Amino acid sequence: MLRGTFLGLETSKKGLLTARAALDVTGHNIANANTEGYSRQRVNISASDPLSFPGAFVTIRPGQVGTGATVTSITRIRSIFIESQLHQENGRSTLYQTMSDAYIRVEDIFNEPSENGLNSLMDNFFNAWEDLSNDPESASTRTNLAQAGLAMTEFVNEQDRRLDREVMNINEQLQDRVDRLNQLNSQIAVINKQIIQIESGGDNGQMKANDLMDQRDRMIEEVSNIINARVQFNNDGSVSVLVQGHPMVSGVDFHEIRLQQNQQDLTRPYIEFSKSRIRLDIRSGELGGMLQMRDVELPTVRLEQEKLVTAFTNRVNKLHIAGYGLDGLQGRSFFTDYRTEQYGGSTALPAGTTLDTTLDQLGFTSGDFFIQGQRIEITPGEVLASTAITLGDLFQRIEQATQDVRVSIDGSLGFDRVVFEQYNPVDADTTLKIKDGSSNFFEQLGLDNATHQTFFLDPPYRNSLANFGLNPQVLSDLDSIAAAGDDGTGFPGPGDNRTALAIADLRNDNKALLNSSFGEYYQGLVSSIGATALTAQRSHTTQTLVVEQLVERRLEISGVNLDEEAVNIVKYQSAYEANARALNVVDEVLDLIVNRLGTVGR
C-alpha cells in the first residue's frame, strides 16, 4: 500500500490548527491575566493517530507514519487540595473577623477606659456617699448623690438596651447572610446544570466548561466565607456543597436553608433546612461568628454585668434599708428593690434570738447546705471557737456566696424565723435554690418544711440591668436617703453619717462579689472582654495570613504569568510558521510532481 500523496498537507493543516488553538488559549490567558478567580488554561496537544505500513514488501522503512498533532483538551490549572483548604480557612477567618468586629461594639458598650465608663460612675457614686458622710445634713450632697446614682443606673440601663440591640442586629445579619447563602447555592446548582450539559456534549469528557467552573468556584468561596461548607466533586462535573454532611447543593438540586423562630427563646432564631428541618449547628464562617457572639459571648458578658449589678443593688440596699433618712424614717431601699422569691422557716427560733446569738447557743453543732448551688459549710471548729460564729456571721456568709439572696430574722408571723429572700436576681428566670446538705442543717435552723413563696411583679421583672434604678421615693424626697445608722433607739440625729460611711466603704469590701470588690470584679470583666476581643482579632490576623498564603499558593498554580504566555505565543507562532513552511514544502513537492515531472518529454 502506498502512502497518500496529500498526507503531508493534512499533517501540516493539523499542525496549523493546533498552533492556532494554542495561540487562542494563550491569548485568553493573557486577556484574563488580572481576572479575579481566573485559572489559567492549558492546551493539551497530542500526536494524532499514525498510519501503519505493515507488509513484507515494505522496504523503505518499517513502522508507522505520524499524521501530525491534535488538541485533545483545554484544561484549567487548579489544585483541588488548596481549594478545599482555602474553603476551610476562609470559614475560620470570617468567624474571627465577625467576632472581632462584634466585640468592637461590645467594647463600645462598656466604653472603657474613659471618664464615662461604669468604673468612673461607680467611683463617683461612692464618692458622693463620702461627700454625704461629710455633710449628711445638707441637701446639696444628697442631690449630688442622687445624680451620681442616676448617672450610674442610666448607664447600666443603656448597656442593657445596647446588648439587646446587638442581639437584634445579629439576627438581622443572620437573615441577610442566610438569604445570600440561598442565592449562591441556587446559582451553583444552575451552573452545575450548565456544566453537566456542556461536558456531556464532548466525547470522553474532553469537553471542559472551564470558565463556568471558575465562576462556580468563586461562588463556592463566598459560601465558605459564610458557612463551614465542604465541597464534593461529582463525576458529571457538578459539585455538591455540604454543611455538616447535609447537602445544600447536590448536583442540580438546591436545598434551601432558613432562619427559624425559636419558640423557647424568641430572641434566638436558629438555622435549619427548610424542607428536612434539620437544625444546623454552625461553628465557622460569618454565621458561626454571629451565632457564637449571640449565643455565647454576649450572654456571658451580660451575665457577668448582671451579677455585678445584682450584688451592687443588694449590698447597697441592705445597708440603706437599715439606715435612717433625714426625715427620721427607715426601711427604704436606695435602688428599686424587686423581691422575687422567699423561703421562710416554719419553726420558731428560740425567744430572744438576735443576729448576735451564736450558733452554739442555738444548739448548733455543724452542718452544710446549698444555696444557689454554692455550698455553705459550718465546721464544728467555727461553732466552738472563742470567736464563735453568730447567726449574723452565717447570714453574711450566705449573702456573700450569692448575689441575690438576703437572709434575715423575720417576725411577721408572730414568731421569729429565718427567712431567705431573693432580691433583684440577674434575670427573671433565675430562681432561688436552697437545698439541705448532708447534715440536718435546716432542721437546726428551723428551716425544714420551709414555705416557699413567689412574688409576681407588675410590670414583670426583666433583669438586674434593665431594672437597675433609683427608688422613686428616694428621688422624689432626697431626705429619705439614709445617711444615719441604727442603734435600735430611733433616729439618731441629722449629723449621723454611719450608713453613708458604711455604703461608701462598700468600695473597699473585698468580699462584695465572689471574693472580690466591685471595682476588681468590673475590672476583671472589662479585661476579659478585651482579652476575648484581642484573641478574636489576633486569630483573625493569623487566619488572614493563612488565607493569603493559600491564595498565593493558588495563584502560583493557577495564576497567569505573562512571560510564560509570551514565550507560549512565540512558541505557538513559530509552530504555526513552521507548519506553514512544512505545508510549503509539501506544496513544492506536489508542484514538482505535478508541474515538473514529465517535462522531460516535452
Add this chain to the structure above:
Amino acid sequence: MRIPNTLLTSNYMADLQRVQQDMARLLRQTSTGKLYERPRDNPSAVSTSLNLSRVISSTTQYTRNVDNGLGRLNFTEITLSEVNTQIQRVRELTVQGSSTVLTRDDRTAIAQEINQLLEHTVTLSNSNFSGRYVFSGFETLTESFRINSNTSDGFTNSVTYQGDFGKIGRNIGIQRDLDVNFDGHSIFLDHTWQAQGRQMSGQPLGYSGTFEINERLIVVNPADTLADVARRINSDTLTEVKAEVSSDFRLQLTSLNSSKSIKLRDLAGTVLEDMEILPQGAFNKAQTGVTLPLTDSTGAIHDGGPLVYPLNLTTNLQDMVITLGGAANDGFTETKAIKLDAVTYNNAAELAAEIQKKADLAFGEDKLIVRDDGLGGIDIETNVQNSSVLIGDLMLGGTAPDGTADTASAVIFGYAGQTAAGFAGTDGNDRFTIDLGPDAYITRPGEEPIDLSPVEINLDASAATLQDIIDDINRQVLDNKYLSGLVRAEDDGGRLRIVTTATGTKVGIDDLVLRNSVPGPPVLATDTLGGLGFYVEATTGESAPPVPAQVQNTLAWPAPGVGTIIGPGNESFSIDLGPGSSIDGTDPAPVTITLPAGGFIDENDMAAKINNQIALSPILKNAVIAVVVNRGGSNYVDIQTTNVGSGVEASDLTLADVDAGMLANLGLAAPTIPGGGTQPGIGEITEADNMINTMIQLRDELLGYSAATSRLSDLHDVNGVSYDLAPGTEIRISSDGTTSSFIVQRFSTMQDLADAIEQQLGVSLEVEVQRDGRIRVFNPNNTVVNDISIEAYGLKGQRLSTFEERMSGISGRLIYRSELASRTTYEDERFQHLTNRIGNVDRALEKVTSTLAIIGSRTRRLDMTLTQNDTLTVNTLDLQNKNDNVDMAEAIIKLKERENVLNAALGTGSRIIPSTLFDYLR
C-alpha cells in the same frame, strides 16, 4: 516556583496595607496620647488603668474627707482653746473669791464676772460650724445646750444638753476612719447626776408599773425589756435624762441637766424599787426596827447603805424623817423631820456629824447615835442602856405608831448644885426661847392644834441668885400670852426646873423645847441654857441626873463572859440566802461555814476567817461578807449581804447554828443580822460637779444666794417687816377647785412651800424657787398658768394679808418676793466650799486640755494622712501615666520609621510591577 503577575501586586498591596495600619495606630496614639483606646488594645493594661483610676478617685475623695475633718477639728480646737481661757479665769476668780477679807461688793463683782464667763462658755458650747452644732453629737441641727434661766435676773440656772452621744466619723482611707466630733456632755457636763440600777437581764421584765422620772410618767409593760424602758425615757426629752442599758444589763441614768438631780418615784408598782435605782441615797430601803444583837436590851439600828462621796446634797433631797419612841425616847413617840444642809459631804463621817447635829436638835442630845458605819454608810442607833427598847422605837422615813401618851407635864431640869448666878444674868444679853409644841395649845372645838411661835426669854442682868432667875423667867412667862399658865420655872433643890403646868391639856414632852436664841455653835458665853445647866430628863427620872448614855460592849468579840473559841475546830453555822439573792429567783440552799480550830487573834482575824470560808462557796461568794463594825465604841463582827445587784433582802440572810451555841459564841446569836441585806442595790450618785454647774454654784455662792433653803419663819420683806409665817401658819393652795393645806413647820423652807405648791398643781406644772427668792410657777409647755390662789392663816386664824399680797399672781404667774436673811450671812463654811470647788474647776480645765490634746493628735494624724495621700496620688498618677500614656518620642520615632518604610515602598511600587517579555517583543 511560579510567580504569577497578580501575586506580586497583591502581596505588595497587602504589605502596604500593614504598614499603613501600623501608621494609623501610631498616629492615633500620638493624637490621643493614650496607648490604647479600647480593652482589646491591651486587656491587662486597661485592667490596671481601671484599678489606678479607682485608686486616684478614692484617694482624692479621702483627701477631701480629711480636709473636711480637719476643718471641723480645727474649729473645735479654737473653740475649746477659748473655753480653756474662760475656765482659767474662773479659777483665778475662785481663788480670789475665797479670800475672807473681801467685801460683799467685791464678791458680787467677782460673781458678776464669773457669770459673764459662764455665759460666754455656754455660748461657746453652742458653737456651730457652717450651720452644724459641733457639740451636739448626731443632733447637729439642734443647739447643743438649752439655757434654763427662769429668774428675773436672767442668770443661767442650769443648762440642758440637747444633743446625743453620737460619734461622727470620717473615712480617711481604706478601712480607716477617725471621729471628728466630741459630744458636749462629755466636755461641758462631765459629771452630772447619775444613777444605776441592779443587774437584770435582757429578757422582758414581766411586770407592769408606772414610775415618774423628773415628773415625767414612764409606763412599763410586762413585755418590755430594760432597753424598751430606756428607749421610753429617752424618747421624752423633757425627762432631761439619758437612759442606757449597760452590758451587764443595768439601767443607767445620766442627767442631761447640768445641775438638777434625777427625781425618781414609783407611782404604781415597784419598778424603780425592783431595779434598785435609788439615787436619793441609801436610806430608801433601810428597814425599820431591826433588832440589835444586844444581850441585855433590845435596841434599834438603821444601817444605811454605802453612798458615793463626795455627796452633793441639793434642796431636791427629801427630808429624812425619824420616829423615835418607847424607852429610847422616855416613853414618847415622836416623829421629826431632819433636813440636811445642801452642801457637799466628803465622807460618811461628815454626813453622820450633820445628821447627829440635826437629830440632837430635834430629839435632844444623847437620844440617838449617828455614826459612820465604816462601809460608807451611816448607822443611826438609839442610845439607851439597860432599857427596854422595842422594835419600832426607831424608825426612819416611817410614820410614828399612834399612841402618844397624854402626859401631865414635861420637865426640863437644870443641873443640881449649880448656881446659875455665875453664868446667867451677868451681861443682860443672855436669852433663850421657850417653844411650846402644838399640843400645848388649847384648841377650840373644830380647830386644828397650832404650833405656837417660840417665845424669847431675856434674862435680867441684875439676877444674882437662882431665885432671881426663876422669878425673872416666871414674870416673863406670865407676861406672854402664849406661855402664861402653861409653863413655870421652879427651884428643884438648887436646880432650875422649867415644867409645863397644864395638866390635862395634852401637853407632851416634845411640847416644851428650850433653845438658845443666839444662833451659831455653842460658845460658853452665849450658851445660856448650857450656862443654866439644862439637860433633858424623862418625867420619871427625877431622882438623879442619869449617867451619860453609853452602849456597853456586851457583844464585842470576844464577848465578855463567853469563852474564846479554842476548841478542836469545826465549829459551824450556816448561812442561808433567800430567793431575792439570786437573779432567777430560786432559793439557794443554806451553806455551812466551818471555822478552823485555834481561835482568833482578834475580831479582824475572825472576820477574815469567816470570809475565807465564804469565798469557798459559789453561793455566798460576793453575796455575803463578814465585816468588823465599830458600834458604840466596840467592835462587832457582822455578817452582811453585799447586795450589789443581787436583790438581796434582809430576810434573805439567816444564820443558823449547826454546832449548838456557835453563833452565840461568835456574838452573832441573833435571828437577824443588823442591816443585813437591807442595803439598796446601787444608789450610785455622782455629784453634779461639771464645768457649767461648778460655775453656776461659784457664782451663786459668791452672791450669797440660798433662797431655796431659807426658812419661811425667817422671811421678811425688803423693809424688814416679817411675814409672820410662824410655825403653825396654814397656807392654803387652791387650783382647779381643789385646795390643799401646807402647815408651816419650824424648819419649813421656801423649797418645802414650792414642793407643796407643786404637789397641789400636779405634774404638768413646775414650781421653782428662784435665786432671788421668788417662787415661780411655770408650765414647761409654755402655756399660761391660771387659777391658782394662795391664802395664809395665822395661828389665831387671822388672814396674813402681807404674805398673800406678796403671793398674788402677776399675769398668771405666781411670784413671791422676799429679802432673805441668809443673803446677808456669809459663813465660814461657804468659803470652805469655794476652796473645794477649785478641785472641780481644775478637773474641768483638765478635761478641756485633754480634749485639746486628743484633737491635736487627731489633727496630726490627719495631716500625716494628707501627706500620705498626696504621695500616693503622685505615685499612682505616675504609674497611670506610664500605664496609659504614650511615650511620644517612641511613638513618633516609630511613626517616622513606618513612614520611611511606606515612602520606600511607594517609591519602589512602580518597579514592583516588572516589565514582561512583551515589552521586548516586537
